Amino acid sequence: MAGERFASIWDAISDxxxxxxxxxxxxxxxxxxxxxxxxxxxxxxxxxxxxGLTQPRVNDLLKGKIDKFSLDALVNASARAHFRIEFILEEEDDAAMA
Incomplete structure (x- = not known):
């Protein structure tokens, strides 16, 4: 893994x-x-x-405890915060799958 480059920290630490x-x-x-x-x-x-969260959950959010939140929960909270979420799906450069 020495010298390997990743697009993001999540790519580096995720399985x-x-x-x-x-x-x-x-x-x-x-x-x-x-x-x-x-x-x-x-x-x-x-x-x-x-x-639509409890105070302890807001505290977890503010402290960046990502493991405490599902994607669904964050989308729901984002909607309640009046964010408009747009979804863009792009094919990866090296993902030419046959």
Missing amino acids: TPEEAANMRLRSKLMASLAERVKGWEVSQAEAGRRL
Whole structure:
């Protein structure tokens, strides 16, 4: 593995490409949600009310505990935070599958 390059940290630490893709999406959603919550300048309890999460879950979100959140939970919270999520699916350069 010495000298091997990865597209993202998730590619480097994940066991499979599928897991890395899931982690990339979750990390982007978490970062956007954390930024939104901080911008609200409200208590974690109020942020939780807005997002449909408990205060401890908001705390986990703000601390970046990615393992605590499924992709579904983050999509749902993002919708409640009034984010519009667009999905772009692109073929990888080396993925010419027959």
